[in-house]
Structures are given as C-alpha cells and as structure tokens.
Amino acid sequence: MNRLTQHLLLVLLGGVVLRVSLGQGYLAYVQAGFRPLLVAAGAVVLAVGLVGVLRTRPGADDAHPGPRVAWLLLAPVAVLLVVAPGPLGAWTAERQAAPVAAPRSGTPLGIGADDPGESHRTLTLSGYAVRTQQSDTSPLAGRDIRLVGFLSPREGGGWYLTRIRIACCAADASAVRVVLDGEVAGRADQWVEVVGRYAPSLPHPTEGYPEPAITPDAVRPVPAPADGYED
Amino acid sequence: MRSEVQVTRSRVRPTDVLVVLLLAVVAARFLLPGAFDGPALRAWSTVFVAVCLQALPFLVLGVLLSAAIGTLVPPSFFARALPGRPALAVPVAGAAGLVLPGCECASVPVAGSLVRRGVAPAAALAFLLSAPAINPVVLVATAVAFPDDPEMVAARFVASLAVAVVMGWLWTAFGRGEWLRPPVRHEHAAGTGRAAAFLGAVQHDLVHAGGFLVVGGLTAATLQVVVPRAWLDAVADEPVLALLVLAALAVVLAICSEADAFVAAGLTSFSLSARLAFLVVGPAVDVKLVALQAGTFGTRFAVRFAPATFVVAVAAAALVGWWLL
Numbered sequence: 001m002n003r004l005t006q007h008l009l010l011v012l013l014g015g016v017v018l019r020v021s022l023g024q025g026y027l028a029y030v031q032a033g034f035r036p037l038l039v040a041a042g043a044v045v046l047a048v049g050l051v052g053v054l055r056t057r058p059g060a061d062d063a064h065p066g067p068r069v070a071w072l073l074l075a076p077v078a079v080l081l082v083v084a085p086g087p088l089g090a091w092t093a094e095r096q097a098a099p100v101a102a103p104r105s106g107t108p109l110g111i112g113a114d115d116p117g118e119s120h121r122t123l124t125l126s127g128y129a130v131r132t133q134q135s136d137t138s139p140l141a142g143r144d145i146r147l148v149g150f151l152s153p154r155e156g157g158g159w160y161l162t163r164i165r166i167a168c169c170a171a172d173a174s175a176v177r178v179v180l181d182g183e184v185a186g187r188a189d190q191w192v193e194v195v196g197r198y199a200p201s202l203p204h205p206t207e208g209y210p211e212p213a214i215t216p217d218a219v220r221p222v223p224a225p226a227d228g229y230e231d
Numbered sequence: 232m233r234s235e236v237q238v239t240r241s242r243v244r245p246t247d248v249l250v251v252l253l254l255a256v257v258a259a260r261f262l263l264p265g266a267f268d269g270p271a272l273r274a275w276s277t278v279f280v281a282v283c284l285q286a287l288p289f290l291v292l293g294v295l296l297s298a299a300i301g302t303l304v305p306p307s308f309f310a311r312a313l314p315g316r317p318a319l320a321v322p323v324a325g326a327a328g329l330v331l332p333g334c335e336c337a338s339v340p341v342a343g344s345l346v347r348r349g350v351a352p353a354a355a356l357a358f359l360l361s362a363p364a365i366n367p368v369v370l371v372a373t374a375v376a377f378p379d380d381p382e383m384v385a386a387r388f389v390a391s392l393a394v395a396v397v398m399g400w401l402w403t404a405f406g407r408g409e410w411l412r413p414p415v416r417h418e419h420a421a422g423t424g425r426a427a428a429f430l431g432a433v434q435h436d437l438v439h440a441g442g443f444l445v446v447g448g449l450t451a452a453t454l455q456v457v458v459p460r461a462w463l464d465a466v467a468d469e470p471v472l473a474l475l476v477l478a479a480l481a482v483v484l485a486i487c488s489e490a491d492a493f494v495a496a497g498l499t500s501f502s503l504s505a506r507l508a509f510l511v512v513g514p515a516v517d518v519k520l521v522a523l524q525a526g527t528f529g530t531r532f533a534v535r536f537a538p539a540t541f542v543v544a545v546a547a548a549a550l551v552g553w554w555l556l
Contacts, residue, residue: 005245006438012253013441017287029281037288044291045437052434069442069526074249076283076445078256083267085276092274095459101499167376168490170281171451174497207464 014046447519
C-alpha cells in the first residue's frame, strides 16, 4: 500500500466518523456524552489524512510499502455506509437479559406523584423493574404507571416491554425487560407506550428467576426515540 | 528499455484497488438494499461499529501522545525521570500509569514510543498494563458502578498495579530483546523539521494501529454475537469456574476499561472476586489489545506476553479478592 492510499483511507475514516457524530447516527453505537470526543477524533483523522494527500508527491516513496492490515480501515467505513446498522433491539435483548437485582435498602423506593396533568406516573423501565423486586411493593399498589420501550418476544408466547442500556458503547449492552401480562398485539422492535398496573413478578419460562411484570391497560405505538439506549 | 519493462509488469496500484473497493461498497449500498437486514447481522454490525468508534478517540489520543514522545521529548528526559535499574524503574513506571486518562487503546502506542525512546522495555510494559487500569477515570467509574462495595475500587487498584509490576519484573528476569520488534520507522528525508516528523509519525501510527483496532473490533463483535449470556449464568455458582469464566469473558468482550465496571456490576449472579477478575484481566489482556500489541511489538511478543499476563492477572485477582473482598 502506498502513502497516498493510506492517506485516502484516513480521509474516508475521518469523514465517516465526522458524519456519524455530527448527525444523530452515533447514538446507535455510543453514549450521548461521547459525541465531543468522536467529533474531535474524526476531525483529527480527517485533517491528518487531508494534509497527507495534499503533501504526497506522486511516486515519492513507493519504496516503503505500508502495512497490509491498514486495508481493514475500510471495514468500518463500508459497514457504516452499506449496512448503516441501527440501535440494538429485540434480537440482542433475548441474549443479554439477566435477573434484576433487588435493591438493598430497607425502606421501599417510592415512585412520586403522578405526571403533571395526567392520572399516571411515568417511570423508566429499569426504575420500574427495580421497584417490583423490593420486598415491599406497596408504593406501586393502585397506581397507573406509564412505561415506554420496544416489544421483544417472550419464550412460550407473549411480549416483553424492553430497553437496551449501555454504559459506554453498544458492546456493553444489557437488556431490561418487563413482561406484558395480558393480550398485546404487535411485532418485535415496535416502540410502544404502555399504561398499566403493577402485576406480581412471573418466573422466567426456562431459568425460573422472577421477571418484573405489568398488566397493560393501554398499549399505543410511539415513534422510536432519538436515543434508544436512554432509560 | 527499463521503462518498457515497467509498463509490461503493470502492477496494480493500491489506489486502483481502493477505487474498485469503494465502487463495490457503493454498488452494494444501492443494488442489495435488503441483503443486510438479518437481525444477527445488524446486531453484529452495530457492535463492530460501536467498538471501533468507542476506541477511536482514545487511539487518536494515544497516537498523538506517542508521536509527541517520539519527536518532541528528548530521550534524555526519560533517562533522568526513571531510575536506571529496571527493577526500580518498573514500579515507578507502573505508578505513572495513574496519569494517562484513557483506555487500553491509548496506552499501546505510547508504550511503543517509550521503548523506541530508550526506556527499558520492562518499565514501558508496566506502564502499558497499569495506565488503562488504574487511571482516575477508571477508578471513579468503578466507584460509581459499585456504590455498595467501595472496597472494589481498592481491590481493582491493588490487583491491577500488582499485575503491571509483576509482569515488568518477569520481563526483566526472563524477557528477551529479540521477542520485541518495535516498528521500524523510516525517518523522513533530510530537510524536514520536527512538525513534519510529528505528522509522519501520527500518519504511520494511525494507519497501523487503526488496522489492528479493526481486527480487534471484528473479533469482539463476532464473539459477542456468538456467545449468549445464558451460558454465563450457568456457571455463576461454581467459585473457581466462575472466576475463570469471567476472566475469559473479559478477554473476548474487549470492553473499554472505562466501561467494564458497569458491565461487571450487571453480572450480579457472580461473586465479587469473579467480577474483580473481569476488571483486572480486561484492561490487561483482551482480543483488541492483543491485536494492537501484535501490531506494535510484533507477533512473537504478543503470543508470549498475552498468555503470561492472563495467568498473572487471574492470580492477582484471586489473591486480592480473597484478601479484600
């Protein structure tokens, strides 16, 4: 590989990284707060490549072949341009689910007053899941609760309301799932808003650990949020 | 005559290959719109891109620092800053890992340029292992991820520093210079200044280390998609097996050291000692890191260093876990 090709690869990589990080695309891969670092890194790579392209004189140093492994820099560029993969969804949720840990605190966590002007309380999926696992679930009793997530199929039929959470990037994804204990029509990866009431946890169909559940009263399709990993 | 010979040989130029590959990418984009919709392929692509994107800023930081060390800092600085005897320089370099806030992708190029600048390899390797594991960002992330177990931070610090120092001393005792192959950097033609040398070093390292980062990303994404989480929870109750399995998991997942604490915190069915092994092994040995090490120091180095580090890291995690957790 000659110098010019190496520099062109850097230009491509830097350009694609900048494009992904200046738009909304990066939210499918990394934490929202990571954006400034990505923009800076993309800009440096692009600038280094551009300067290299401008300074390369034809036939100047083809005596020094570059590393062959550098061709692989084209792989992320190609995957981003051709597949343009979106956020992780139901397929990953099925493989990354784990039991919800019960909180250690003795006093049960409350859920606060209803949303302003509404007769329900909006909770994050993980916030709801944790509260269903504490020994005292009285804060949830008799309340209408609103949750937002996407549908993922449950073994043996039925649906989970699901969120994927990431700490840093999509490689560390973990899934939070709440069983929709009732008849729900939908398809996997469809984002929905659920208003319902607390239901006792159900055993996992094969592993047996308790899975948080909710009895849905209203299930309404909603557009996917810009940051699908926020929860 | 000579020009004729060159014409008939008509080598394919790399730029031509690049153009053809790019055309293929564009064609695939428009001619095969439904071919990449399988959920497994899309999940694989997301994880692959995520690993590359997430590591890139740290790699760029490491490459810039490494180029600065290689071109702007005189070698005499390191001769004065580090004790002359490797046995003493190792712990000093290991402790110096406290000051490089970044993940493992940043420390490999920096360690490479330290070796080129005449720092004893044992000391540079101690720095390579300690910097991604004990820097303040990582320790704070660990404290945030384990709010109920503050001793986890101390355990991680002690175990990771111990791994770095022990590996440095092992290298002093048994390491051989010929295993190391610091990349030969062709110096720029005469008449170019420091700025050009700096730029040349950055270009060279970005292309080189970037390629190996992609190798690691491909491996990590594939293993993530192939290994389901349910396999893990099956072994959580066997103390020794659980520790070994989480250590192996840290190698194949290749999670950034600034995020691995959150993943470990989520592995609630495992003991704290097993999770400590995950945190100690991850920043020292993982598929992405081994690929980067092979690129920087050569394959002969990586095939010896990585398994040795794995064994030392598992032992350190088991001992410190038994002592502190």
